[in-house]
Amino acid sequence: MLDRKFVIENIELVEENCRHRGVTVDVRKLADLEQQRRAKQIEAEDLNRQANEKSKLIGKAAEGAEREALKEGARQLREQKEQAAAEVDALAAEADAILRVIPNLSHPAAPIGVDDKANLELRKGKHQPPVFDFPVLDHVQLGERLDLFDFEAGGKVAGHGFYYLKNEAAQLELALQQYVLNLLVGEGFTPTITPDLARNEILQGIGFIPRGPETQIYSVADTDLSLIATAEITLGGWYAKETFDSDQLPLKLCGVSHCYRTEAGAHGAATRGLYRVHQFTKVEMFAFTLPDESEEMLEYFCGLECRIFDELGIPYRVVDTATGDLGGPAYRKYDLEAWMPGRGDGGEYGEVTSTSNCTEYQARRLAIRYRIKGEKGTHFVHTLNGTAVAISRALIAILENNQRADGSVAVPEVLQPLLGKDVIEPRK
RNA sequence: GGAUGGGUGGCCGAGUGGUUGAAGGCGCUGGUCUUGAAAACCAGUUUACGGGAAACCGUAACGAGGGUUCGAAUCCCUCCCCAUCCGCCA
Incomplete structure (x- = not known):
């Protein structure tokens, strides 16, 4: 606030x-x-x-x-x-x-507009959208052919929006986590695995609304706990009510967690398969910074997201999110939209990551401060978050972009050693 | 889950219901002394909110929340957390 x-x-x-x-x-x-x-x-x-x-x-x-x-x-x-x-x-x-x-202030350069139609494309990734000389399949069809998912069983056991990852999909989830975690550790992030639940007061501090008709959050009956929608909640809440010494900043964390979203009222063809699900795994980046470091950190986070998708060989574009689409806490937000050949009619871009500079908005609600040695008083830190990888959507992009005429899917080079193979082939 | 003992300032650690925001020590900052350093000595050293141009002033905070009282760190209740032992368990 x-x-x-x-x-x-x-x-x-x-x-x-x-x-x-x-x-x-x-x-x-x-x-x-x-x-x-x-x-x-x-x-x-x-x-x-x-x-x-x-x-x-x-x-x-x-x-x-x-x-x-x-x-x-x-x-x-x-x-x-x-x-x-x-x-x-x-x-x-x-x-x-x-x-x-009252939402956060907006960065003066953020495009002004009521919704995502006003988003401004900033640049494209290293890779061009692939051109296929065979009929393109979407990830659901690919998954059927390669036996990678079970949506029916997910529905039976947990309800619509849940799914099983099978075979290489399950392995890809772990490989993606490990690839991304290794990369972030190399960048000086502290790798963590966070709780998948958090107290409602923490959710509110981060800017989520735990209960009510418009909530996106699963809450646990008879407790003040909710399932987290992102590790941003648990990473940001980590230092709630604490005061850093300024020389501890910036602090860069990344967290692996499951993310749970009710996705109330979201249906339709574009949400088929893994695109909009009630549970997925995500590696989230988070930083606590001094106020004059946060703009630079946002560019850094965005750069890392680009690096990850470039290394995965996935085409994407970066958009500067319009004011009407920022959500409450963000001062500025960049989304990466990956090319998804099976989406829409002949392929569409779909959001795969997002990074935000929330300035002091979350820090004030959560009472996360810093102190400068020798100076009186404290100030609020700035917080930033960014998706390193959201597994379900990354899987869509990998499968659909790397599909081949024979129905197999090439494994991105950086994942090959982790997966132990360079191609996913139909089962006999 | 059960039993017991605990939670006080950056840290350690006192604290008979009444000038206790809190002794003492450590640490830290500044000063004196010294060629310099150490030691010694002196002084200072929480945060939030409100008022004020400022100096500064007011209010609140001793795990959290309630209660008793004119008055609570101190008494009572509830909860949370930590330690140890027992039980259970991946």
Whole structure:
């Protein structure tokens, strides 16, 4: 969330930003509530101070009528204070509810627009979309021929949107994880495996809405836990309520986790197969940085995502996400869209990774700060996240781009040693 | 899951319900001394929120949340976490 004071001092700027983001918020009401809250808080604190003073006198006073009178006075002051404090809390809660739905500010270069149609293509990857001289299959058809998935059994056992990976698909999942993890370790990331569940307060801090009609999140009944939709949640939550020394930053982590999404209301041909599923595995990058490092870190994350898909031999394009499509926490976001030959009519680009600079938005909600040695006070860190690889969508891109006329699929060179073969062939 | 013992400032560690935001020590920062360093000595050393141009002032915080009381680190309740032992288990 944004800084209260900043919002109140920059009402018009925040209102304009909300318009660009497609979010309707009554910023002026927030300012009004804040003003009332401050006045009430001063009143409550003053009453409390008076009560404290009186209580101290009681300690020194002798037993008797005088002491009883002091007690009564202090009691009354505290009652008044409690009443004022309750009003402060109510005002703060109301103001906070508004503040929490205000999205982050937007990078001045981010394209302005209400949805993904306004996304700006920045560049393309090293590889061109392949040209096939045979009928192109999509990953579902390829998977049938190669016996790589079982969607029916997934549906039977866990419901629509779940699936089994079989044979080379299962091995590819592990190979992709290992390839990416090795690459990131080489780049100085700390590799981690995170919990697949997190407390709702952490989800909210990262910017997810754990419950409610529009939620994308599975929650666990009778607990305050939810299944995570991305390791961004657990990696960001790792340092909640903690203060870094500035020389610990930047801190680069990557985490392997399963990701669970209800995908409420998402159906259709473009979501067939592995594209939009309720569970998948992902290796996520995450960084805590000083404020003046985060823009550079975003470019670095994007560069790594490009490197990974270039090395996998997959054609893609990079888009600068439009303001209306940024989500709440992001200040700027780049998506990689991989070429998927089996998608749509003759192939389409489909999102495979995404990297965001969330500046202080998540850090303020999660209370993640840093301190500079020798300086008084603390500041909020900047947080960034990026997909290194989302297995299900990477599998689509690998299978569909590397298919061959005989129905086999070439294994990307970097995965061959990990998979122990260079081609996936139909089973006999 | 059961039993017991614990959770206090960057760390260690005191703390009879009443000038305790919190003794003492360590560490850290600055100073004195010294050719320099060490030692010694002196001083300073939490954070959040609010007010103020600033100096600074106010309020809150002793695992978390409630309760008792004029007043709680201190008493009561609930929960969380840690340690050890027992049980169970991949």
